[in-house]
Amino acid sequence: MKSTSLSYPFSAAIDRLFTCLRLLFSAILLIACSPSQELDVAWGNRASVLLIGNGDEPQSLDPQMAVGSNDFNIITALFEGLTDLHPETLDVVPGVAESWKVSRDGMRYSFYLRNDAKWSNGEPVTSKDFLFAWERALNPKTASSNAPLFFSIKNAEAYNTGVLTEFSDVGVRALPSRLEVTLESPISYFLAQLSHPVFFPLHKDVIDQHSDDWTRPGNLIGNGAFTLKEWKLNKWVSVKANPHYWDKQNVHLNGIMFFPIEDRFSEERAFRAGNIHLTCTPQMAIEKIQEYQRTNPELLQQTPVYASYYYDINTARKPFNDARVRRALAMAINRKQLVEKVTRGGEIPAGTFVPADPHIFQARHRLRFDPENARKLLTEAGYPNGENFPVFELLINNGEIHRKVATAVQQMWWQHLHIKVELRNMEWKTFINAQNNKDYTVSRAGWIADFVHPNTFFETLLSNSSNNDTNWSHSGYDTLVNLVRRSSSDAQASELLEKANRILLSEVPVIPLFYPSDNNLVQRSVKGWYPNLLHRHPYKGVYLSSDD
Structure with missing residues (x-):
């Protein structure tokens, strides 16, 4: 898929970064920057731009069609659901829904949406945006592989399998400032389930206008802490802070760049050379794990997953x-x-x-x-x-x-x-x-x-x-x-x-x-990045320190 290249307004230093990374990803050399040029991580620290090794090239940035963790790493920067998970405890925390009520029998949920929740174009996020997204996810023609996650909702499975043909029969109602959901039966993990990207809201007008191209830079409208800036195939995906995000005061990064580095050895070399802040390939080479355990244990995060x-x-x-x-x-x-x-x-x-x-x-x-x-x-x-x-x-x-x-x-x-x-x-x-x-x-x-x-x-x-x-x-x-x-x-x-x-x-x-066990490398300058069982890392609490 072609992408629209847009400029990245972070000063002339970005040109040096891109030159270096092109050499890295062509596998000709590591980074051919002269000693007088600053390391890429140092530039990122100054510019508050997080540089992440993200495994494979993303397959899709559509929250309802994506399947890989490398896709979700980017999607969770661009969109937000009704709920989220705390990065340390994985407890359910409010997202677009500032609060909710549950009926005594555990069958009905009322989600009250934030008045200041907005899309990246400044328009308000409404309950109808969730209704549209959920209907799209469950529509058999969409063929979303994650549609079964909705099946705890009343009649969702029947609609997805064609037994019912009217989405109005599904237990979801969009009311002014709130979304009401009725379940087939009470389940203890429903609120946590809603943090999955398949439940994220979507901007209907954008999808209607651009069809399959709606996730391209310049087209995509999200409601997350960041908005899509650039997608250069097999090179990088870049996002920038969303000025309309409801919790922007707690977003400390100006941007994030995701680099598709499939090979774990190349990813480690990029980290060692100071070209990325984080590695996301869980299976590091054992020799490198042992080396970091001996020489720089503070850079190695080993986490059961x-x-x-x-x-x-x-x-x-x-x-x-x-x-x-x-x-x-x-x-x-x-x-x-x-x-x-x-x-x-x-x-x-x-x-x-x-x-x-x-x-x-x-x-x-x-x-x-x-x-x-x-x-x-x-x-x-x-x-x-x-x-x-x-x-x-x-x-x-x-x-x-x-x-x-x-x-x-x-x-x-x-x-x-x-x-x-x-x-x-x-x-x-x-x-x-x-x-x-x-x-x-x-x-x-x-x-x-x-x-x-x-x-x-x-x-x-x-x-x-x-x-x-x-x-x-x-x-x-x-x-x-x-x-x-x-x-x-x-x-x-x-x-x-x-x-x-x-x-x-x-x-x-x-x-x-x-x-598996996650074995990730994290630069000292990265703060607010916590290891957890689900490898879930909300970006809005992450910041970069130039003192480390």
């Missing part, structure tokens, strides 16, 4: 339509060896798809490394010692860690099952399209929680979930997971999810590998 790294299996393809084959593959992987010898970044071996949380879900049953029983299962499926098992592809996206993990798993499957696997590497956008179109046999996958509740993982494998890329469907599993939304207590939810987990362990539509 509520996420799962796993392999999707296309269960529609033979012989992977046989659960015995899928279980054999899962049991032939030594996860302990994987995290100790390959990733070595603080990851935790994953015996289940869903990581434990302290309140609701701690799995009582797990997958274990058991090559002997894996071989028995493969024999029962008709492939003794791997004989006549077809060679298949393992799909991964760009990234050294993905290649290393896939290579290790490839070797384990050959060693323990005599199964041959070929690795196929794709850049991010092509990779995502292949997954969405189910054009793969086995594929790398990962999920970062939308909020701190295990259902954010379990719901991705529902039969009707657009995030379910496995072609797997199980009515019993669907029933259990859907009942969690209506559970009256954490104890009841825990029992339902344990039963759902047992189905996953038996069926194995996905092969859990490990629970």
Whole structure:
């Protein structure tokens, strides 16, 4: 997609920064600035512009169509929902809604919008903007992969699946200065769920006028702390402070620049050279982690993250339509060896798809490394010692860690099952399209929680979930997971999810590998950037100190 290049009015120093970064991203040199020129981070500190390594090139800046964390990192700067999450505690805090009331039965929510909430063009944000956005997200023609997050709202699922054709039947009402929402049943995490970008409001006139081009610079109108300034494909996305943002007095940055650096080694070199303030690629090279632990531990943020790294299996393809084959593959992987010898970044071996949380879900049953029983299962499926098992592809996206993990798993499957696997590497956008179109046999996958509740993982494998890329469907599993939304207590939810987990362990539509750990580098000058389980970092509290 082409982008409109706009000038970035931060003095002539920006020209030197862009010259340096072009050299970095062309992978010819690191930064060819002369010693007399100031480091880019030092310029950013003076100009109050945060420079972030943001992984892959963003696929979309549409809050209802984006799927990757690299997209959301930018979108959360440009838009704001009814609620937000506190950067340290992840507690729910007010966003566009300055307050809300909940009925005694927990079924009805009334959100009172701020009078000073405005779009970046100065127009007021109204309840109708939320109504339009939510109708668009649920419209089957939109095909938003995150539409199922709305299904706790009355009749939202029925409208999304075409059972109901009138959005007026959905439990959302736009009233003067407030939005009223009626649920199918009470759920404890609804307020936290509303902080997800799919619930953000949208400016209807902009979308009507520009159609698919509405997210381009010069077109996009948001309501967040920042507004889109520039998007140069494969170079950077830049945003500037929104003068109409309701809480602008607490926005300390003049701008943010997001740089698509897929390779973790290049990202670390950019950080070390002083070209970026932050790295956002979670799997740093182990050698670099150890180096920073020894020499500059204050620059390294190591944080457990509520996420799962796993392999999707296309269960529609033979012989992977046989659960015995899928279980054999899962049991032939030594996860302990994987995290100790390959990733070595603080990851935790994953015996289940869903990581434990302290309140609701701690799995009582797990997958274990058991090559002997894996071989028995493969024999029962008709492939003794791997004989006549077809060679298949393992799909991964760009990234050294993905290649290393896939290579290790490839070797384990050959060693323990005599199964041959070929690795196929794709850049991010092509990779995502292949997954969405189910054009793969086995594929790398990962999920970062939308909020701190295990259902954010379990719901991705529902039969009707657009995030379910496995072609797997199980009515019993669907029933259990859907009942969690209506559970009256954490104890009841825990029992339902344990039963759902047992189905996953038996069926194995996905092969859990490990629970990731964020290993990010943060310059000393960055203040107000707090590590947390969801890797959620509101930018309005972040500031840069030139004294460090």
